[in-house]
Amino acid sequence: MWKKCLIACCALLLLLAATVAWLLFGNGIQKTANYFLAPDFQIQLNQPLRIDRQAVTLPEIQLTSLKHGCQLTETTPIRFIWQQRRLFSEQVRLDYSCLQQMVAQKATTTERPPFTLTRLFALLPLGEVEIADVEWQNSQAEHNPQLQRLLAASTRLKAVRQDDQLRLQLSASEYQDGQAYTLANVDGILVDxxxxxxxxxxxxxxxxxxxxxxxxxxxxxxxxxxxxxxxxxxxxxxxxxxxxxxxxxxxxxxxxxxxxxxxxxxxxxxxxxxxxxKNGRLHISKARFNWAKQLPQPLNGFLDLELQPTAQNRAFWNSFPLNINFRLSLLTSGDKGKGQVVIQGLDGKIDRQSLDIPLQVNGEVKSFDSIFYTNLPMRLEGELYRPLLRFLSGSLLRMTGNTEYIDIEELRLPLAGVVVGQYGIKGRLQAILKGKTRQFEQIDLRLDGRANEFIAGIHSIFNIRSAQEVIQLSETSATNRWNWNFWGNAKIPSLKSAVNLRGRGFWQDSLLNIQLLDGDLQRFALPGVQVGALQLSLSQNLLWDYQQQQISGALSVKTPYIRLDYGGQILQPDISVTLDGKDFSDLNLKSELKADRLGPIRLFSSYQDGMLRGNIYWPQQSSDVFQPLFPKRWNWLIQRGTIRGQTAFSITPESGLVAGGHIAIQNGSISLPNGAISGISFSLPYRYQDQHFQLGVKQPVEVKIAQLDNGVRLNDVSLQLQGYYPYSRQYPLSLTQLHLRLLGGELNVDKFSLPQHNPAYLRLNGIELAEILQLMQYNQLEMRGKVNAKLPFWIENSACIICDGVIEQGNDWRIHLSDELIRKIEQGGGITERILTNLMETMDVYDSNIKVNLLTDGTGLMNAKIKANNALQNPIFLNYNHKENAFDLWDSINFGSELQQQLEYRLYQKQNQDNQNQ
The missing domain is CATH 2.20.50 (Outer Surface Protein A; domain 2)
Structure with missing residues (x-):
């Protein structure tokens, strides 16, 4: 019997040994563990167990999720030390992507077995678990930079169970320059x-x-x-x-x-x-907040919220979907009083993955001097972590008030159909603006276009897709952009005119780009200047980055004319303008002006604080291109010469046009209806303000004219000019040091001012009597000798033009009566006339006293006392009074010369017109 028992025991021992060998050195542990493991998971041991006197070493372990087709965990060999009850592994590798799939799957499962702390402590043995390095794999899809950094760090994990205490320690470290740097620490203790x-x-x-x-x-x-x-x-x-x-x-x-x-x-x-x-329901009542960060003023308010599950007897944090109702009241205050906006959400649904909450926003926000009016039916929907705000039909946001740049009468933003997400605004986006600025009134501007993930420069709220994301989404249009067409009009009070604009462009981030612009500005007038209707167009995109305070672009401006009040004009000016600066109130301008054959005239200017300042330069050109600057009523025609100049100017609504500079003319020639001027040379500094030209600002202008022919030929004219035109008592025009040659002598005038309060003294020296008679075309009398004269000369403020003028002898005179005159006197007279003609046929004048007056109506009066000797050396004393209309006399003697000059002028004018037509 005992033999049978011995055999049975040996067989049992053999069976037990075989079982232990199968478990330890075969795949028995793997099959046994997989049998008891949760469904859809599988453990794989690559090598058998190793046992020594101190510890058991488990081989590399791989845990696979069959349902998701991914390997969740892979470990290096795990060593269990008997006496210390310590489990240690050098490294555990976790698949982040696989774990995310499992969590998402688990989140959809509503039924789970209850789990308690009592069961946790019952399952956990006494001892210690330590992992030297927890490594995460396949975490590239995680976009959170902080979490990505933690996943990339080297993490050490230690858990200790001792009596009723459980302690967990976790440390994440990075290596910088070969040294470990602690990134994060977690230390938790659970005791009873x-x-x-x-x-x-x-x-x-x-x-x-x-x-x-x-x-x-x-x-x-x-x-x-x-x-x-x-x-x-x-x-x-x-x-x-x-x-x-x-x-x-x-x-x-x-x-x-x-x-x-x-x-x-x-x-x-x-x-x-x-x-x-309570009862699985979250309730918030009168939560108060006070927020002022990145806002122009503090924002106060209250929140009431109720969150509860749809399922009965379930807690809101453990059951989906959830019902949500809330009311958010925002309180604001500004210069125009207090305001309130109510945001209400009723019968909203929140799922584990999505939400759907109807919203209604009504009320007004008062911020400083502005008021925002809201009537916004909306819906908050989409993924829970990527929600979308959709504006429904009837959504309208309005604003009134004043800002730094503009006083807004009304700004309307129709928002129906617009969607707002984490990447910005999408949909049709419109804006209707009415208001005024310092430069414009009655602004009526409209923008209408389409936005694609447009953030309006608000980086603190929205994200921007990377270039790779845009490619992956196969976006056909640029993101973070609002493309629009615009049109509108405004009044310009300083010009008493109106402007109309239309075009297209886009707003991307903080950049506004105007790609097309057409506009027209009605004709307007400034003090001293009239400008025809302007046509505006864009020759280079207008770019404005308001965060970087940079603006650039180029415009083309055309108008049929620029007229100056004195009568001059610039015909068909074409102006190209290149601009750069900070914004539309702070600009630098570079321009070129072409007008018919005039130009190019270059302009450099800046616009700041409503004032335009600049300089105009024009290179040397033929003088005839400036013909339109001479009023037609003057009937002056430029023949030849060159001209160049420079002008500094400023234009403000208060002062209008103020300008100053100089014009230089060399060898100019002008045809007049009654004569001509040639050899004109001068450099004229000037200033223009309040419709007045100031000539010779710091010192008199030197003017030289080679010849002036207006019935009397004047040569080598030189003078100094200084003063104002149009002139007045307060702002006179002065002509000084006039010198010219005429009639074989010269004329000098020391000073001649307009308006005239003192006479100008015309001083004649060495005038040839013979040339005077030739000018008068008087052949009955022959006179030889030189004349000096001092003639007080008036143009205005006097009853006479020449008042008490004195003519003196420059040398001895000889007067000889022509034979024709003697014959006529003798035929018409008696013996007395014959005696007189014999006595006076030839006289040598050695003394004379001649006074002349010329009245404003043209009446000339002369009183002469002459002492002379005749051919027989008999003394002769004459008292002679003469009265004649000098104007009629001048007209009669100048008729031939004027006819010739008129014919020449018409020929020159016809030639000039032919040249312009060519």
Missing amino acids: KTLTALLVYQPDEQQHHQVTLTADLADSVEQLPLSADLDYHWRSPDVIIPQGGITLNWKQQQAQLQLYEVVDQEQHQLLALPFDI
Whole structure:
């Protein structure tokens, strides 16, 4: 019998040995573990166990999710030390992408077995688990830079179970210059359902985040803690609140959450949010917030919210979908009083993956001197972490008020159909603006176009897709952009004119790009200047980056004429303008002016504070291109010569046009209806203001004329000119040091001012009597000798033109009566006349006293006393009075010369017109 028992025991031992060998050295452990493992998971051991006297070493282990077709975990050999009850592995590799798939799958499962802390402690043995390096793989799809950095770090994990205490320690480190740098630390202790934890995250020297937590937990992990205190402090210069904190105090289903900012070591509360959770429902009542960050003024308000599951007897944090109702009241105040906007969401639904909340926004926001009026039916929808805000039919945002650049009478933004997401605004986007600026009134401007993920330069709210994302999405149009057409009109009070504009462009980020512009400006007048209707067009895109304060572009401006009040004009000016600067109130302009054959005239100017300042330069050109600057009523025709010049100017609504510069003319020649001027040379400094020209600003202008022929030929004319035109008593025009040669002698005038208050003395020296008679075409008398004269000369403010003028002898005179005159006297007279003609036929005058007057009506009066000797040396004394209309006399003696000059002028004028037509 005992033999049978011995055989049975040996067989049992052999069976047990075979079983242990199969488990330890075959694939028995792998099959056994897979048998008890959850469905859809499989463990694979690449090598058998290794056992020594100190420990058991498990081979490399791979855990695969069959359902998702990915390998979740792979470990290096795991060593279990008997005496220390310590489990250690050098490395555990986790697949981040596979884990995300599992979490997403688990999130859709509503039924899960209950899990409690009691069961957790019952399952966990006493001992220690340590992993030297937790490595994450396939994490490239994660876009959060902070999380991506943590996943790339080297993570060390340690868990210790001792009696009723469970402690977890985690440390994430980076290696910089061969040295380890601690990125994050987590230290948590669970003792008898009381959890204390400390988390520290410090990605660099400027950032620091710390969370401390103390909580009394319920036995079921699906239940909320019985009480909890959480304190989170941070310091980060890159976030909207550089330094601040969040505190949460929770007890008996009621809690208080506070958000505060730290400024100069003082806490300023931003949010106080009381809430309670009862019967699985979250309720927030009168949560108060005060927000001023990146806003022109503080924003206060209240929040009421209710969140509960649709399923009965379920907690909101553990059941989806959820019903949400809330009311958010925003309170504002400005120069125009207080305002309130109410944002209300009713019967909204939140799922694990998406949300759908109808919204209604009504009210007004008052900020400084502006008011925003809202009537916005909307819907918040889409993925839970990528929601979209869709504006429904009837959505309209209006604004009135004053800003730095413009006083807005009304700004209307119809928003129906517009969608706002994390990447910006999409859809048809319109704007209707009415208002005024310092330069414009009655502005009526409209923009209408399409936006594609347009962020309006608001980087703090929206994200921008990378170039790779745009390619992956196969976008056919540029992102972060609003393309629009625009049209509108406005009044320009300073010009008493109106402007109309139309064109197209786009707004991308902080850049406004006007690609096409056509406009017209009605004719207008400034003091002293009249400008015809202007046509505006764009010759180079107009770019304005308002954040960088840069503006550039080029315009073309055309008008049929620019007329000056004195009668001159510039015909068909064509102006090209290149501009750059900070904005439309601070510009630098470079221009070229061409007008018919005039030009190019170059202009450099700047526009600031409503004032246009600049300089105009024109190179040397033929003088005849400036013919239109001579009024037609003057009937002056430029024949030859060159001209060049420079002008500095400013234009303001208060002062109009103010200009100053110089014009230089060399060898100019002008034909007049009654004569001609040739050999004109001068450099004329001038200033123009209040419709007055100031000539010779600092010193008199030297004018030289080779010849002036207007019935009397004047040669070698030189004079100095200074003063104002048109002249007045306050602003006179002065002519000084006039010198010219005429009639064989010369004329000098020391000073001649307009308006005239003192006579100008015409001083004649060495005038030939013979040339005077020749000018008068008087053949009955022959006179030889030179004449000097001092003639007080008046143009205005006197009853006479020449008043008490004196003619003196320059030398002895000889007067000889012609034979024809003697014959006529003798035929018509008696013996007395014959005696007189014999006595006076030839006289040598040795003394004379002659006074002349010329009245304003042309009456000439002469009183002469002459002492002479006749041919027989008999003394003769004559008293002679003469009266004649000098104007009639001048007309009669000048008729032939004027006829010739008129014919020449017409020929020159005809030749000039033919040249212009060519």
